[in-house]
Amino acid sequence: MTAAWAVPIAVLLVLLPRAINPYQTILLTYGLVMAIAALGFNLLLGYTGLLSFGHSAYFGVGAYAVAFMVKYLHVDSMELFLLGAIVASIVITALFGYACVRYTQIFFSILTLALSQVLWSLAFKFFWVTGGTDGLRVPTPKLMGAASSSEDKIHFLATGYYYYVLAVFAVCVALMWLIVHSPFGKALQAIRDNETRARFVGIQIRRYRFVAFLVSGVFTGIAGALWVPLNGLTTPDILYWPFSGEIVFMTVLGGFRNFTGPIVGAVVFNYLKTYAVGHTVYWQALLGIILVVLVLVLPTGIVGTIGLLRARARKKTSR
Amino acid sequence: MDILVVHLFNALLYASVLFLIAGGLSLIYGVMRIVNLAHGNLYAVGAFLTASAVSQWFAGSESAFLYLLLPVGALGAAAIGAVLEPTLLRPFYRRREEYQLLVTFGLLMILEDLIRFVWGPYPISATTLFSKIGSMKVGEFFYPRYNLLVIAVGALAALFLWAFIYRTKFGVVLRATSQDMRRAAALGVNVNLVYVEAFTIGCFMAGLGGAMIVPSQSAVLGMGVDALVLAFIVVVTGGLGSLEGAAVGALIVGAVREIGVTVFPEIELAVLYLIAAIVLLIRPAGLFGRTT
Numbered sequence: 253m254t255a256a257w258a259v260p261i262a263v264l265l266v267l268l269p270r271a272i273n274p275y276q277t278i279l280l281t282y283g284l285v286m287a288i289a290a291l292g293f294n295l296l297l298g299y300t301g302l303l304s305f306g307h308s309a310y311f312g313v314g315a316y317a318v319a320f321m322v323k324y325l326h327v328d329s330m331e332l333f334l335l336g337a338i339v340a341s342i343v344i345t346a347l348f349g350y351a352c353v354r355y356t357q358i359f360f361s362i363l364t365l366a367l368s369q370v371l372w373s374l375a376f377k378f379f380w381v382t383g384g385t386d387g388l389r390v391p392t393p394k395l396m397g398a399a400s401s402s403e404d405k406i407h408f409l410a411t412g413y414y415y416y417v418l419a420v421f422a423v424c425v426a427l428m429w430l431i432v433h434s435p436f437g438k439a440l441q442a443i444r445d446n447e448t449r450a451r452f453v454g455i456q457i458r459r460y461r462f463v464a465f466l467v468s469g470v471f472t473g474i475a476g477a478l479w480v481p482l483n484g485l486t487t488p489d490i491l492y493w494p495f496s497g498e499i500v501f502m503t504v505l506g507g508f509r510n511f512t513g514p515i516v517g518a519v520v521f522n523y524l525k526t527y528a529v530g531h532t533v534y535w536q537a538l539l540g541i542i543l544v545v546l547v548l549v550l551p552t553g554i555v556g557t558i559g560l561l562r563a564r565a566r567k568k569t570s571r
Numbered sequence: 572m573d574i575l576v577v578h579l580f581n582a583l584l585y586a587s588v589l590f591l592i593a594g595g596l597s598l599i600y601g602v603m604r605i606v607n608l609a610h611g612n613l614y615a616v617g618a619f620l621t622a623s624a625v626s627q628w629f630a631g632s633e634s635a636f637l638y639l640l641l642p643v644g645a646l647g648a649a650a651i652g653a654v655l656e657p658t659l660l661r662p663f664y665r666r667r668e669e670y671q672l673l674v675t676f677g678l679l680m681i682l683e684d685l686i687r688f689v690w691g692p693y694p695i696s697a698t699t700l701f702s703k704i705g706s707m708k709v710g711e712f713f714y715p716r717y718n719l720l721v722i723a724v725g726a727l728a729a730l731f732l733w734a735f736i737y738r739t740k741f742g743v744v745l746r747a748t749s750q751d752m753r754r755a756a757a758l759g760v761n762v763n764l765v766y767v768e769a770f771t772i773g774c775f776m777a778g779l780g781g782a783m784i785v786p787s788q789s790a791v792l793g794m795g796v797d798a799l800v801l802a803f804i805v806v807v808t809g810g811l812g813s814l815e816g817a818a819v820g821a822l823i824v825g826a827v828r829e830i831g832v833t834v835f836p837e838i839e840l841a842v843l844y845l846i847a848a849i850v851l852l853i854r855p856a857g858l859f860g861r862t863t
Contacts, residue, residue: 303669366847373840497676540680547674
């Protein structure tokens with residue numbers, strides 16, 4: 253079902269910037285970037301059964317890797333940014349993952365949270381390296397070696413950069429689709445559903461969890477790298493643990509028990525947050541209430557609920 | 572030599588506030604196996620309530636009376652806890668941990684804005700309580716007497732809690748429920764009541780922590796979120812669900828923080844998180860934790 257929908261949705265995403273104004277396109281770009289992060293996050297939560305409360309760390313590593321490349325190496329090519337972010341997030345996720353995958357359940361969540369806060373406090377305190385709470389500025393990068401044709405940043409973000417993010421997003425979705433449908437992905441789901449049986453079948457649980465952790469972190473790191481030029485600035489806020497909570501929020505909003513859930517959740521969450529922030533000072537409370545109601549009433553998220561409704565409708569018509 | 576005494580007092584001051592917050596968090600986890608991400612916000616509520624009681628509602632009253640107002644924040648936080656547990660948390664005990672963490676994360680966001688709604692965006696404090704009792708001489712240094720009061724309250728709270736849990740009938744029921752909820756229920760324990768009481772006590776402690784800190788520091792937005800990660804370090808180091816662990820963890824974190832602030836201020840927080848991570852690696856359940 254998902255594969256059949258992929259083509260029309262891809263066409264829609266390609267054509268959309270012609271129909272909507274640049275502001276809306278940029279909002280959608282943010283949504284797609286977060287969708288990559290949520291997709292990566294969900295490999296752990298939805299497919300491996302591990303709830304990370306520290307994914308802000310890998311998002312932040314991607315973002316700060318780019319910012320450091322700008323500040324210290326004077327790099328301005330987006331491809332090199334992505335490469336640097338991938339290398340940096342592999343190093344950090346390998347280190348953190350090695351420690352974290354020994355645990356499951358609540359201890360896994362707390363350990364990921366504690367480790368992510370190590371990075372936050374470093375970014376926060378070493379202000380002469382990281383800019384502290386002022387953050388680091390990242391100017392408009394070169395895409396495929398070509399500098400932005402226009403001086404107008406909004407125009408650049410809404411056209412060239414949008415399509416760049418869309419392309420990376422498409423590659424990430426395709427890769428993740430292959431991963432979760434590969435024998436490796438099936439093994440992860442087996443571990444999630446029954447660890448003891450999975451071990452009996454001969455799956456090396458810790459190694460599989462470690463690889464899943466690595467892939468998950470790298471996807472989130474890529475999202476961080478794409479996010480910085482969009483935002484123009486990286487601050488320690490994206491390393492602070494409530495940001496990890498947002499990643500969990502958007503994934504559950506879309507539904508973590510299916511492939512498209514995190515994508516839908518991230519895009520919807522991004523619109524939701526933007527409009528909540530625009531309309532009330534108390535946007536946090538609004539989002540909090542939505543989260544509580546969601547968890548109480550629709551634990552399968554948007555996509556899961558749509559699936560349930562469709563199944564019910566089909567049953568009715570067949571009767 | 573005197574400077575060491577001052578450092579020791581500071582470490583103990585820090586440890587007692589941390590114990591109040593983390594002890595509540597740990598108690599709640601120990602009894603109902605739920606990690607309350609909104610726990611720090613109850614600490615913040617305690618701080619804001621006491622601050623406004625002292626510096627706004629009853630400003631200008633007798634100073635002895637103002638000191639009696641300190642527990643207002645603790646009582647307020649306890650009242651919120653008594654309402655929250657049966658209404659919001661109870662449906663989640665049988666659900667997966669993801670949902671439990673998420674619902675308390677939602678609660679965190681709501682409480683954060685509730686504080687903004689009630690008290691506005693500006694910091695408030697209750698400095699009269701801090702300055703009224705002045706300071707005393709420690710060798711060549713002056714040390715605020717109020718800090719010693721905080722240390723005493725922290726120590727007393729630990730003592731009372733210990734006596735309550737290990738020396739009273741209710742404590743026996745509480746420990747039984749914590750070890751095996753079903754069997755306790757089968758033996759006639761009203762588990763729901765025990766849960767409300769444990770959660771209320773946990774929130775009372777968090778609120779007391781906030782109330783005690785507010786005469787020396789302002790109550791600001793976001794203080795709950797900051798406090799929670801520190802409380803996490805304490806309970807992870809000491810062991811989730813163990814009160815002895817919370818006490819020892821608070822002392823360790825208090826000491827490391829005091830040394831850190833003087834010797835390596837830049838990486839003080841990072842060192843704390845790393846200690847927590849290392850303890851988890853060597854002893855997954857923390858120094859005093861049970862592995863179940």
